[in-house]
Amino acid sequence: MARIVGGLATSHVPAIGKAIAKGLQHDPYWKPFFAGFDAVYPWLAHIRPDLVVMIYNDHGLNFFLDKLPTFAVGAAEEYRNADEGWGLPVMPPFPGDAAFSWHLIESLVADDFDITMCQEMLVDHAVAIPMQLLWPGGKAWPVNMVPVAINTVQHPLPSAARCLKLGRAIGWAIESYPEDMSVLVVGTGGLSHQLDGRRAGFVNKPFDLMCLDKLVEEPEALTIYSIPELVERSGSQGVELLNWLAMRGALTGRVSWAHSNYHIPISNTAAGLLVLDHRPRSGTRPRDVAA
Amino acid sequence: MGDRYGIAGTTIFDGEQARKGYALNRMCFSFNDAENRAAFLANEEAYCAKFGLTAEQRAAVARRNVLEMIAAGGNVYYLAKLAGIFGLNVQDLGAQQTGTTVEAFKAKLVEAGR
Numbered sequence: 013m014a015r016i017v018g019g020l021a022t023s024h025v026p027a028i029g030k031a032i033a034k035g036l037q038h039d040p041y042w043k044p045f046f047a048g049f050d051a052v053y054p055w056l057a058h059i060r061p062d063l064v065v066m067i068y069n070d071h072g073l074n075f076f077l078d079k080l081p082t083f084a085v086g087a088a089e090e091y092r093n094a095d096e097g098w099g100l101p102v103m104p105p106f107p108g109d110a111a112f113s114w115h116l117i118e119s120l121v122a123d124d125f126d127i128t129m130c131q132e133m134l135v136d137h138a139v140a141i142p143m144q145l146l147w148p149g150g151k152a153w154p155v156n157m158v159p160v161a162i163n164t165v166q167h168p169l170p171s172a173a174r175c176l177k178l179g180r181a182i183g184w185a186i187e188s189y190p191e192d193m194s195v196l197v198v199g200t201g202g203l204s205h206q207l208d209g210r211r212a213g214f215v216n217k218p219f220d221l222m223c224l225d226k227l228v229e230e231p232e233a234l235t236i237y238s239i240p241e242l243v244e245r246s247g248s249q250g251v252e253l254l255n256w257l258a259m260r261g262a263l264t265g266r267v268s269w270a271h272s273n274y275h276i277p278i279s280n281t282a283a284g285l286l287v288l289d290h291r292p293r294s295g296t297r298p299r300d301v302a303a
Numbered sequence: 304m305g306d307r308y309g310i311a312g313t314t315i316f317d318g319e320q321a322r323k324g325y326a327l328n329r330m331c332f333s334f335n336d337a338e339n340r341a342a343f344l345a346n347e348e349a350y351c352a353k354f355g356l357t358a359e360q361r362a363a364v365a366r367r368n369v370l371e372m373i374a375a376g377g378n379v380y381y382l383a384k385l386a387g388i389f390g391l392n393v394q395d396l397g398a399q400q401t402g403t404t405v406e407a408f409k410a411k412l413v414e415a416g417r
Contacts (some may be wrong), residue, residue, distance in 0.1 A: 027392070071380040076332045076335055097334040098387035127378030165380060166307075167317040187352040208379035210370070212397035213408055215415045240315065248313055248379070276416025277409075281395050 014112075016061040018270070019263045019288040020052070020144055021199040021227075021256040024068065024138045027279035029100045034142055041278075048273025048285045049145055055270060056146060057285060061196035063109055064146075064157045065116075066139050067201040067258045071096070071162040073136035080166050081128035083178060085120065086159040087113040090272060091135045100174075103140040109156040112189060113123065116158065119185035125178055135159050142200045147285040153194075164201070166247055173235040175254040179261020185262065187292065188231050199259030201252025203274070205281035208248055215282040219245045220274060223253060228269045231260045256286070265292040316378045322375020327364070330354035331381035340388050369400050 028045070031037065037046040040183050073096050075081065088229040093103040120127050139159055147154055160182065163169060170178070179197075186195045206212055222248075226233045234257060242251050261269075271287040305314040314320065321328075330351065333339040343350040351361050363371035367389070372382050381395070386396055398408040 015362075025393075072328075072332055072378075072384070073335060077328055077378075095335055095337060097340065097384035098392070116394065165316065165378065166321055167315050186392065206313065207383070207393045207396065208369075208373055208400070209312045209398060210316055210401045211310075213412055213415075215412065217415065241307070243313065243315060244310045248315070278413035280397055280412065282416070 013192055014186050014195055014261060016183060016186050016265070016290050017061055017194040017196055018055070018139055018290050019197045019259050019267070020198075021202070021259050021286045022142050022144070022282055023202060023278065023283040023285070024141045024200040025205070025281045026096070026098060026100055026137045026240065029137055029141045029144065030179050032148070033101050035072065038131075039190065044275040045278050045283050046244075048275065051271045052146065052265040052285075052287060059196065060192040061155050063112060063195045064155050064277070065160060065186065065195060065197045066157055066162045066200065067162060067179070067182075067198065067255045067263070068138035068142075069252055069255060070134050070161050071138065071165065074130075074134040075161070077166060080163055081161070082130040082163045082170050083125060084133070084161040085113060085117050086133045087117060087129050087131050088133055091133055091139070091157065091159060093136070093140045094134045096136055100137055100140075103144065104153070106139065106143060106157045108152055109158055112191070113158050115189050116185045118279065119188060120178075120181050123181040125181055126229040133159060138200050139161050142198055146198075151284065160258070162254055162258060164249075164254055167177045167239065168292050169239045169251065169254065171235070171239065172237055172254060172257055175258045176231055177236055179258035180264060182258065183264040185260035186262065196254055197262040199257070200253040200257045202246070202250055203253065203282045203284035204245030204250040206249060207280055211247075213246045213280055214278055216245055216247070216250070217276060217282065220282050220284060223256075224272055224274060224284060227256060227260050227286060228267065228288065231257060234267065262289070263288060265290055313374050320376050320378070322362075322376070324378060326355045326357065327360040327372065327375060327377050328381040330356065333386045334384040334388060343388060357411070369396050
């Protein structure tokens with residue numbers, strides 16, 4: 013059976029991609045951000061994932077406002093990155109796992125998540141940058157990747173509670189997959205930031221630090237916030253916290269803190285990194301765990 | 304509209320904003336394609352006309368004014384693609400929207416991290 017070997021969440025702003033392209037990892041502005049990943053590489057070498065389930069939000073590359081799914085699951089053999097209009101280098105395609113995707117889709121729909129199924133899906137910086145952060149150096153991607161997109165662009169957005177439940181259903185799907193493989197669940201975006209309006213540049217360190225704390229052992233505590241309350245506290249784009257909550261939801265077993273980093277600013281963003289260890293609950297079928 | 308949520312300095316991109324901004328956001332979505340970016344630069348007036356921008360949207364684009372584009376229904380993820388044509392990043396947009404210099408905007412963010 014497939015095993016969930018860990019969870020990780022990281023910011024994904026395009027400026028990170030530009031910094032990588034320019035080799036600025038040791039630049040004084042960027043070092044506090046990139047140094048946060050030093051501990052991630054031995055962790056990845058230890059957990060050795062075969063597959064990443066990447067929970068992210070599209071920013072107008074694959075989905076336009078004409079047809080915008082609340083939740084979408086990739087079911088492609090590979091996922092291409094493409095020009096987003098602001099000069100980021102286009103990454104090589106990411107290999108998918110279509111057999112797993114269809115298992116995930118069947119399991120999610122059985123659990124009453126009415127997702128959109130995508131046999132073609134471009135993936136933007138919100139996938140490409142976390143992949144570059146986890147596997148730097150431009151070599152062939154050493155893992156397969158299945159994207160799950162959550163709408164964080166066009167309100168109304170799904171609630172925090174709904175995204176946590178989506179994550180749980182993703183976790184059950186992974187743990188019921190009969191292939192012997194190790195799966196890492198990644199959530200991308202955040203933490204607090206706002207690009208638009210007179211409040212552009214808003215960040216909220218106390219709220220972010222509270223979220224980083226609650227996400228480890230008490231993610232339910234974050235579901236008390238409505239979407240407008242999340243926007244007020246973490247900014248228009250900080251609401252990407254929904255992707256982190258879904259990642260955390262997928263960790264259905266015993267979760268413990270492995271590593272974290274927090275740094276303000278990168279571009280307009282309070283950057284966060286959270287790495288969580290995960291051990292399945294022995295003797296308990298995943299679906300028996302209270303939702 | 305998207306200001307009914309009562310969050311200061313923040314317009315939530317809801318259905319009403321999306322309806323109002325559709326033409327502008329659709330034009331900006333086209334800027335994922337380098338040929339379209341070139342076409343916009345070659346003849347901005349014709350390019351905006353092709354997408355049916357409202358007079359308010361057209362004026363906001365002509366003035367390169369982000370707050371006006373948001374008031375006309377623009378979504379910042381799409382507007383960022385337009386800004387990219389002019390070599391502007393989100394920190395340039397932030398400075399413009401908050402009425403300050405880019406250096407002062409960046410300094411404010413550094414201060415927020417202390």
